[in-house]
Amino acid sequence: MAKKRLRLTVNGRLLDKEIEESIRLLDVLRDEMLLTGSKEGCGIGECGACTVILDGKAVNSCMVLALSADGGVVETVEGLGRRDKLHPIQAAFLDNHALQCGFCTPGMLMSAKALLDENPNPSEAEIKEAISGNLCRCTGYVQIVDAIKDAAGRSRGQRG
Amino acid sequence: MADKIHRIDAVEKVTGQTKFAADLHLPGQLTGRVLRCHQTHARIRSIDTSKACKVPGVVSIMLAGDLPAHTSWSTYPILSGEHVRYQGDAVALIAAESEQAAESALAKIKVEYEQLPSVLSIEEALQENAPVLHEGRTDNRVANSHWPVRQGNVAAGFAQSEVILEREYRTSHIEHAYIEPEAVLVTTDWDDSLIVFGSTQNPFNTRRAVAAAAGYPLSKVRVVQQAVGGSFGGKEESMGLLAGRAAILCLQTGRPVKMLYSREESIIESSKRHPFRLRYKVGAKRDGRIMALQAELVDEGGAYNFQAQFMNWRASVHAAGAYRIPNVKVDVYAVHTNRIFGGAMRGYSSPQIIFAQESLMDELAAELGMEPLALRQVNFLHENDTTITGQVLTAAVNAEKVTLRALELADYVRKRAEYQEQSSEASVERGIGFATSFRGCGLGAEAPDATGAIVSVQSDGSIIVRSSLTDMGQGLQTAHALLAAKELGVSPERIVCKSVDTTAVPEGGMTVASRGTFAGGKPLILAAGQIRETLFRVASRRLDCSPAELAAEDDWIFVIGKPERKLSFDEVVATAFWSGYPLSASGWFQPDPVEWDHAAGQGEAFPSYSYGCVVADVEVNKITGMATVRNLVSVHDVGQVIHLGAAAGQVYGGIAMGMGMALMEEVTFRQGLVSNPNFDKYLVPTAMDIPEVVCEFIESKDNSGAAGAKSLGEAALEAVAAAVANALAAAGFRSRVLPVLSESLLREVNGRR
Secondary structure, eight states, X not given: OOEEEEEEEXXXXXXXEEEETTOBHHHIIIIISOOTTSOOSSSSSSSOTTEEEETTEXXXXXXXXXXXXXXXXXXXXXXTOBTTBOOHHHHHHHHTTOOSSOSSXXXXXXXXXXXXXXXXXXXXXXXHHHTTXXXXXXXXXXXXXXXXXXXXXXXXXXXX | OBOSSOOTTHHHHHTTXXXXXXGOOOTTXXXXXXXXXXXXXXXXXXXXXXXXXXXXXXXXXXXXXXXXXXXXXXXXESSOSSEEOSTTOEEEEEEESSHHHXXXXXXXXXXXXXXXXXXXXXXXXXXXXXXXXXXXXXXXXXXXOOEEEEESOHXXXXXXXXXXXXXXXEOOOBOOOOSXXXXXXXXXXXXXXXXXXXXXXXXXXXXXXXXXXXXXXXXXXXXXXXXXXXXXXXXXXXXXXXXXXXXXXXXXHTSOEEEEOOHHHHHHHSOEEOOEEEEEEEEEOTTSOEEEEEEEEEXXXXXXXXXXXXXXXXXXXXXXXXXXXXXXXXXXXXXXXXXXXXXXXXXXXXHHHHHHHHHHHXXXXXXXXXXXXXXXXXXXXXXXXXXXXXXXXXXXXOHHHHHHHHHHHTTHHHHHHHHHTOOTTSSEEEEEEEXXXXXXXXXXXXXXXXXXXXXXXXXXXXXXXXXXXXXXXXXXXXXXXXXXXXXHTOOGGGEEEEOOBTTTSOOOOOSOTTOTTTTTHHHXXXXXXXXXXXXXXXXXXXXXXXXXXXXXXXXXXXXXXXXXXXXXXXXXXXXXXXXXXXXXXEEEEOOOOOOEETTTTEEOOOSOEEEEEEEEEEEXXXXXXXXXXXXXXXXXEOBSOSBHXXXXXXXXXXXXXXXXXXXXXXXXXXXTEESOOSTTTSOOXXXXXXXXXXXXXXXXXXXXXXXXXXXXXXXXXXXXXXXXXXXXXXXXXXXXXXXXXXHHHHHHHHHHO
């Protein structure tokens, strides 16, 4: 299989590497960069556990060939906030008990971030739509929606 | 009720640092893969691995004959050599340097099969001349799965009845759909024992499977539970098989082996909620008093089964619902088929039973011309009533209380009246309905509710808690930390809860039956209590009082009534440690023995019961057939709530899963083979399916659980599908089969035109 050069900025770090054409963005993150926060749940772009932000848009990284993202900027859950300095969305997830097993959480957080980056004041329907590609089997989504609303309020508060 | 306190695993989970089994890597690890038969029922004529062995990167290929010890664990084949009974049966294992090499070798193994007649439904399994699927059996009934209940005299009860109704209900195979597929990494320790890191709900059972496969004693298998990405009863049989296979490959190759299931493999080989055929006959007086109930409840166990034996007992106990019925005859049994096996899934038979039995209550009410609530109020169990298993309920019985509260919160009476006035010309039909349930807490007479825990206070005052039970996302570690903190009078931030390592805690049974807090909290409180006594002894010398005069709160130990005479928890711990006192204690909860009369199904089934009621407000679009739940109210008596946010999370999660069961979820088959093995075709609720939800807890006292807690995880789910079905019926669409898909609703609408 042919290898090609991939240059990718992930959470502010530059990756520059020869990779095989068939490699998915998710594999680069998990296997090459050991950023295992992004998860694989279905492999067909249905569950959203692998959601990352690529050039400002939430994408299923299991459905993106890594080379097609060449030159791109990727944000993963590891770049969202550190444990001593959580991003407002992460803090809101904690305060609203918006997680259980935690497997969908990274993807859910990234979908929420992409939404709030684009629309700081989303309606409940817009929140639900933005995370409708992220399956969660534990929480029934109620506290997740509450957390995203809460995070939106906090971010507005900070700006104001 | 702690609500401000975060889950103790939350920071790791929101920062992506939590390590699930698939996130682990060891140097030199190989990839393990399974070749499945994709047959419903066949003999294996031959297996040719010659071409596969030559694929570069293949390290080992194993067949049933190559296994070091047994080819099966319990009734489940680790590898099949002669006979396959469903599509997921494994016939070969591969260990390879890469995923691609394993994949390519899989495709090059040639297996010849001789097809045998298949059994693909409950009806086919029960036919007189059906092929018998398991050697040594005379028919397809699952061994030990029959549980009867006999109370009073049903013939006499029906003779006294003025209205008799007979109904049959059906439910479907349902997938757990935890978002994390099964994963395991196996390596060897310096003493040649095995170490298994895995996404397992029950590490001690996984250990049993690995020991069977490897021919090792239990002491030489160490299973370490990684964070589990959801389980709901499901990471059990499939995890035992996966871990057993990886262990064999690890021993064979001398290298660490990692095995991950794809979503398709997970759906094909993991257990499903048992589909049931539920036949009920009920007799009542005109005033609503139920005089007799007879039920034949048959579940499809699939190719192999070690759960129906237990699950059907629970089904028998709850078969008549939360009602007082003098004459009862119940028979529950399971059958083998050549489809995927049934297993534990959140609710453990109750969601299926409650769907049928609460639908039946509504149908009986309609037949009697009574309101659904009025019929239930005539028959609800109350304190000092006797259940169908002959148990006199002495603690608070809150079936009626939760129902009235839920109906009030749902504005049921007004909405029901309003919806009955709907114009038949409107494009939607609305309906409101409910279901009430009770649930025996913990294992009850099914198995001993025994379990253990170890609490160790460190010399700096930080604390390690180890339970024999597992957290798989439900928040057990948070609940345990809160219980231990309360017992020791310290802040929960001091506490670290470790996941189960089978070499570090005693085998304390399975984390099932919603007993993680209910039973699992007890040994923890005992162990923490022992340490508190030690600390009080040490503190009493320095405070010049007797230990009985002391209390512990907010990280201080002080004289009761004289809080100024106090020592900090840290100070007392340091003194105790440097004086050689034991600061580690192990606790064990041993339940009282229970007697069960198997032939009559009589006995004290459970020490406590949770009560719940769910009200659903639905709308059916007559143009698309689409059913939408608009509002849902869920009210539960779960004794004392330990953490409100976590408890509410259980209820919300149960609602989503129950709505899936009611309206969307069904594993479908084409000639016995699963035809929807991924989330593009097996649909589960998304955020957009979730209605306006109200959840409320009613607290009650005198419960047998740890800190007064009763079971919640399964109670939160069990009545949801039944409530949605009753709401659809109120809208004019009574379905006796779940799920109620829009196709069938549309057919119903068109049929009326």
